[in-house]
Amino acid sequence: xxxxxxxxxxxxxxxxxxxxxxxxxxxxxxxxxxxxxxxxxxxxxxxxxxxxxxxxxxxxxxxxxxxxxxxxxxxxxxxxxxxxxxxxxxxxxxxxxxxxxxxxxxxxxxxxxxxxxxxxxxxxxxxxxxxxxxxxxxxxxxxxxxxxxxxxxxxxxxxxxxxxxxxxxxxxxxxxxxxxxxxxxxxxxxxxxxxxxxxxxxxxxxxxxxxxxxxxxxxxxxxxxxxxxxxxxxxxxxxxxxxxxxxxxxxxxxxxxxxxxxxxxxxxxxxxxxxxxxxxxxxxxxxxxxxxxxxxxxxxxxxxxxxxxxxxxxxxxxxxxxxxxxxxxxxxxxxxxxxxxxxxxxxxxxxxxxxxxxxxxxxxxxxxxxxxxxxxxxxxxxxxxxxxxxxxxxxxxxxxxxxxxxxxxxxxxxxxxxxxxxxxxxxxxxxxxxxxxxxxxxxxxxxxxxxxxxxxxxxxxxxxxxxxxxxxxxxxxxxxxxxxxxxxxxxxxxxxxxxxxxxxx
Numbered sequence: 001x002x003x004x005x006x007x008x009x010x011x012x013x014x015x016x017x018x019x020x021x022x023x024x025x026x027x028x029x030x031x032x033x034x035x036x037x038x039x040x041x042x043x044x045x046x047x048x049x050x051x052x053x054x055x056x057x058x059x060x061x062x063x064x065x066x067x068x069x070x071x072x073x074x075x076x077x078x079x080x081x082x083x084x085x086x087x088x089x090x091x092x093x094x095x096x097x098x099x100x101x102x103x104x105x106x107x108x109x110x111x112x113x114x115x116x117x118x119x120x121x122x123x124x125x126x127x128x129x130x131x132x133x134x135x136x137x138x139x140x141x142x143x144x145x146x147x148x149x150x151x152x153x154x155x156x157x158x159x160x161x162x163x164x165x166x167x168x169x170x171x172x173x174x175x176x177x178x179x180x181x182x183x184x185x186x187x188x189x190x191x192x193x194x195x196x197x198x199x200x201x202x203x204x205x206x207x208x209x210x211x212x213x214x215x216x217x218x219x220x221x222x223x224x225x226x227x228x229x230x231x232x233x234x235x236x237x238x239x240x241x242x243x244x245x246x247x248x249x250x251x252x253x254x255x256x257x258x259x260x261x262x263x264x265x266x267x268x269x270x271x272x273x274x275x276x277x278x279x280x281x282x283x284x285x286x287x288x289x290x291x292x293x294x295x296x297x298x299x300x301x302x303x304x305x306x307x308x309x310x311x312x313x314x315x316x317x318x319x320x321x322x323x324x325x326x327x328x329x330x331x332x333x334x335x336x337x338x339x340x341x342x343x344x345x346x347x348x349x350x351x352x353x354x355x356x357x358x359x360x361x362x363x364x365x366x367x368x369x370x371x372x373x374x375x376x377x378x379x380x381x382x383x384x385x386x387x388x389x390x391x392x393x394x395x396x397x398x399x400x401x402x403x404x405x406x407x408x409x410x411x412x413x414x415x416x417x418x419x420x421x422x423x424x425x426x427x428x429x430x431x432x433x434x435x436x437x438x439x440x441x442x443x444x445x446x447x448x449x450x451x452x453x454x455x456x457x458x459x460x461x462x463x464x465x466x467x468x469x470x471x472x473x474x475x476x477x478x479x480x481x482x483x484x485x486x487x488x489x490x491x492x493x494x495x496x497x498x499x500x501x502x503x504x505x
Contacts, residue, residue, distance in 0.1 A: 037102055037340070038172060038359030041254045045176030049330070050247040050264035052183025054085075054271050055190060057139060057323040058240035060316065063280065064299050070233030071224040071289040072216045077233030078280055082272040084445075085241045087438045088402045091409035091428050093265030096248040098416050098423035100257035103341025104248040105405045110345060112411040113404070119347045119473040121404045122338055124466055126368070128242070128397040129335035131390045133372030136328040137161050138379050143321045157376050164329050165369045168336065171358045172253050175333050182326035189319040190275050193300060196307065197282030206307045211286050219288050231448055235455050238445065242398040244268065245405075246330055249337050253359075262426050332368060339364035347473075393465045395458030399446055400466060406439045 041049075066074045092105055101107040103122060110118025141156035167174045196206070203210030216222055223229060247264040251257035283299040286306065293302035297313065304312030340361035343352025351363040378386040413431055416423055428435060449455030 036355055036359065037253050037337075037361070038355075039253055039255045040172035040359060041176045041250055042173075043254070043256075043260070045173075045180050046247060046250060046254050046260040047263070048180045048183040048187070049176070049250050050260075050267065051271055052179070052186050052326060054241060054244050054268070055183070055186045055275050055323065056240050056243055056327050057136065057320055058237075059190075059276065059279070060300055060320045060323055061298050062240060063237065063283075064294050066233045066236040067280075067284065067289050067294060067299060069225070069236060070229040071220065071222070072284040073223040073225075073227075073230050074233045074237070074284065074289075075277060075280055076230045077237055078272075078276045080230065081234050081238040081241060082276060084238070084402070084438065084441055085244055085272060086269055087428075087434060088405050089244055089265055089268045090426070091435060091438070092245055092248055092405050093261050093426045094424065094428050095405075095409060095412050096251065096261040097258050097265075097426040098412075098420070100248075100252050100261065101341070102249065102252040102337055102344070104245065104252075105401060105408065106338060107341060107345070108408040108412055109404045112408040112415075115347070115477055116470060116473045117404060117408075118345065119342070119476070120466065120470045121401060122342045122347065123469050124394075124397050125401055126335050126338045126342070127465070128394045129331040129338070130368055130371040131375055131394045132331040133161070133328060133335070133369065134375030134379055134387070135391070136324045136331060137372065137376055140321060140324045140328065143317055143324070146317070154376075154380060160325070160328065161369060161372060161376070164325070164332055165365065167329070168332050168365050169360060169362060171360060172333075175329065176250075178329050179326060179333075182322050182329060185319065185322040186326060187275075189315075189322075190279055193303075194274070194278045194282055196309070197279075197286060197303060200307055201282065201285055206309065207286075213285070215285055215288050219290055224289070231445075232452065234445065235449060235452055239395070239398050241272075242401075243327070243330065245401070246334050249334060252337075258425065265426055332365065332372070335368035336361055336365040339368055347476075389461065392458045393461040396446070396449065396462035399442055400462070403439065403442050403446075406435055406442065410435055 063074070066077060070077050095108045096104060099108075103110075103118070106118050106122035106125065108118075109121050137157045137160050138153075140160045141153045144156040144160075145151065145153045164178070167178050199205075200207035201211050225232075248261055251260040251264075254260050279300075283294070283303055286303050287294060287299075291302060293305065296302075297305065298316065300319075301312050301316045304316070309315075339348055339352045340355075341353075342348035343350060343354070343361075343364060345353075349363070352361065352367065354363060355361050375387065375390055378390065409428060410432060413424075413428065446459065449459045
């Protein structure tokens with residue numbers, strides 16, 4: 001089953017390499033309803049998905065916790081977390097440009113580390129985004145209920161989920177079009193905020209005088225809670241970067257995935273520097289970090305109010321709602337495409353790996369949104385028990401994903417250099433030393449989470465869920481080998497042809 005219907009440039013690897021023999025029997029069934037994923041995302045869709053993918057609702061409403069924890073030092077927290085993301089994205093971009101795949105890092109983990117790795121990280125990633133669906137649907141409903149209180153919050157949550165499910169079911173182009181405009185509004189809002197803030201910082205209207213560096217050095221100094229607060233702040237902000245990798249999944253449904261990945265990876269530095277560090281600088285430079293307005297209204301509204309920008313609260317509500325809907329839209333898309341990839345590889349029900357005639361993985365979408373609906377339900381009836389467990393048990397998945405990307409790149413790079421070096425159009429800097437340094441930083445952050453009360457809870461529960469998924473993978477693999485030895489037509493990995501030159505050997 002081909003997942004790419006457009007002609008390819010010579011030398012560009014196929015979108016979906018031949019399956020393992022163990023999965024070959026399922027391939028005809030997976031292909032019977034459609035011809036696989038279609039190249040329905042335009043270049044402007046991919047560009048905006050890449051730019052907007054790093055701007056989540058957490059930047060607008062969740063950053064106040066990081067500012068309270070680290071003071072102006074939150075700039076270093078964002079810089080450190082941003083550096084980690086830049087390095088991980090460089091590694092992922094190297095693999096994705098060499099061999100685009102619908103499952104992105106889960107597929108690469110499958111090939112580089114083994115079935116257990118692809119299965120485990122794929123399902124954990126799906127679980128993360130399925131929980132995000134509930135979080136963002138509830139957040140959107142909360143804003144909409146504030147505007148129209150006559151409609152209950154649960155009704156708004158239901159409507160939002162249904163509308164975005166519908167757009168994802170129509171075609172990948174519908175998802176891309178919605179995300180183009182959602183992300184566009186976020187980007188314009190952030191750029192406008194930074195421009196207004198920098199104008200005010202130098203003393204031009206709407207400010208009365210230049211702000212100087214007093215807020216960066218006053219109120220206890222740049223690090224009012226000590227250097228350790230940089231790491232504490234990093235724990236609060238690092239997960240807001242989850243979503244940067246979406247473009248590598250979406251690229252599989254574009255006419256030129258290699259170019260899309262290369263462009264996204266090369267621009268990730270300025271995107272993080274501008275949107276995160278740039279906007280945080282404006283906030284802590286224009287307002288004292290311990291301002292009550294930041295804690296009460298959120299940092300962006302507090303700055304706009306301080307500059308006497310009219311209707312600041314309403315404007316930011318619209319922007320935050322857009323960011324929430326963007327995250328919900330992308331979360332549903334991402335979860336469904338990961339489920340689709342798992343279905344194609346035989347690690348999920350075969351129906352997940354089927355598409356309709358429009359190239360839409362209907363079953364994968366419906367399964368993802370169904371879990372989201374269940375999570376929303378628990379958010380209303382068991383917020384402090386079941387829903388809190390879902391949140392905490394998915395809290396450290398980002399670190400697991402990044403760690404697996406690093407480990408996969410270590411092995412994939414050697415294979416690609418040996419079998420198809422011409423595919424290395426994106427290269428990780430200072431390989432393998434910087435890869436190992438990134439692994440060390442991720443392991444350090446994981447260890448540091450155990451020193452923080454909230455971080456410890458998230459890490460322990462996330463590890464428990466990861467262990468459960470891993471055990472499921474190992475049991476499934478053992479049962480599969482048992483059936484193969486019994487003579488059932490499952491085949492074995494040793495009988496399958498190499499899925500690409502990068503995977504040979």
